[in-house]
Amino acid sequence: MNLSLLLDMAADGFGDRIVLGFRDGGTTAERLRRRSLAGSRILRARDADGLIYLGVNSPLFPASLFAAARAGVPLIPLNYRLGDEQLRQLIAHHPNAVAVADDEHCERVAAGGIQTFSMTTWSAALDEPAAATEAPDDNRPAVLIYTSGTTSAPKGVVIRHANLLSYVFDTVEFASAGPEDAALISVPPYHIAAVANAVTNLYAGRRSVILEQFSGAQWLALARRERITNALVVPTMLARIVNADDEDLHVPTLRTVAYGGAAMPPQVIERALRAWPEVDFVNAYGLTETSSTIAVLSPEDHRAATASDDDIVRARLHSAGHVLPGVHLQIRDDDGNPLPHGRAGRIWVRGAQISGEYAGIGSTLDPDGYFDTRDTGYLDRDDYLFVVGRADDTIIRGGENIAPAEIEAVLLRHVAVADAVVVGVPDDEWGYRIESAVVLHPNATATPLELIAYVRERLRGSKTPERIVVWDELPRNDIGKIVRREAQARLAHERT
């Protein structure tokens, strides 16, 4: 299997439909196929073993993805926000790759001895004619994505063609989008959602419009201008869109908003539901290692939760919904034994879309084919999945395992608190002690002592932070995930 199959099907099925870019002047499926052929010819001629992509998301991203696929080499999207030294270390893993980079980043890649195209020259090269070629069919790596490393050093996740194709075939119907459908893509290219977006929208026949650099105002303006019907956002983006008081949030064509990539603060989704009552919301939960989405909370689930008087049903607004049909899920205890409904443990998943493979390490699936997500969660009585937090974030205080997410959720319910992080800070007596940093809403006030009392009223003493400090903002990466290592280091440093 090879991803090129999807592009060939799209070009055969609706070749003259614009699948990428603006309504005027966008790229048709057939043109995208021709450009992928031209790109693959270049990669083959240079005997490249990978295609590094270093830049903002753009119409060149899907073209590069499919060019690499047809050449049988992985696309390696790197984060252009990385520092020079981190970037150098990642590039050093790929000495025989070819790179495409935004103008301002070309020097940084070329410094590693890599053949580098600027986006401009790459785009021109893709317009050169190239003969049709067969794509290798032996299930090679399609994409190599480095994890953001919020808790540990970055690892290269290997996603093979069959992983992505299984995901597409299990979740999307070919050519199911209407000719007026358009998706707004605002995730960066080094995120698995950008890869999933590129392939699923193309297969559905849905035009993709890419917002290169996110701001709430630009997102709204582009959504209106390009008559966007579908959008995927990470929680921080949704927060910036719906919290912009001076913005008109009206997007008449918008039908579906999917969100994922990090935990959604309850206040943000509740506000979004009020701002766009006619929009279908979808919560998508997944990891890089699972080729994107493995569970979805559907629009009907959102509405049922909002309308219900039953606390169990209402709580599902903050769940990840049900697993996809092609995915099997188990909640296991620390010894690997399956746990019953209602009991929290480690989330394990199995299925054709699950990679669980790392560059230089190999497959990490267990003998039954299950992957340890290292997320903790539980299933309710009707199999709704609740993701509680990352196992790696667990604070061990005096021998007790404490999930920071539980304490953060309590803090976020306080009327003055806009953002919160809870971490373990090394402590001579307890091993780790619990500390927290919060961001307050503009013009809101709350003293640390008030907040500590607020948590103690709702959780037991051992789960109450010893210290809470107020910061202007929390360290978050550009996907919106809290960088806990930084928060922990800053808290430990400020103490001394």
Add this chain to the structure above:
Amino acid sequence: MLRLRVGQGLVSATDTTTVIVIKASADDVFLTCGGVAMAAELETAGADNPNLAPLDGHDHGTQLGKRYESADGAVELLCTKAGAASLAVDDIAMIIKAVKALPASD
């Protein structure tokens, strides 16, 4: 007879149809397109007679991107290139599978 595996690509000997296996039966199956056995490689499929045409009753066509299911539901194929012939398992026509739409999550 053919032992199918998920993800495998198959070609027709009688028309332009190609499919990919979405769901495979544990047993060998007699899978045909245009009444003639499908094969994993084009050369194998058309080896005996490159000018084979679909047999009568096996010429209703395949549609690009549609899923085809065997009568017992044990085999499911995705049509990746359309053609003039039709798909059958054990001489019983495969039918287009109604799909349950999932919410767009990307």
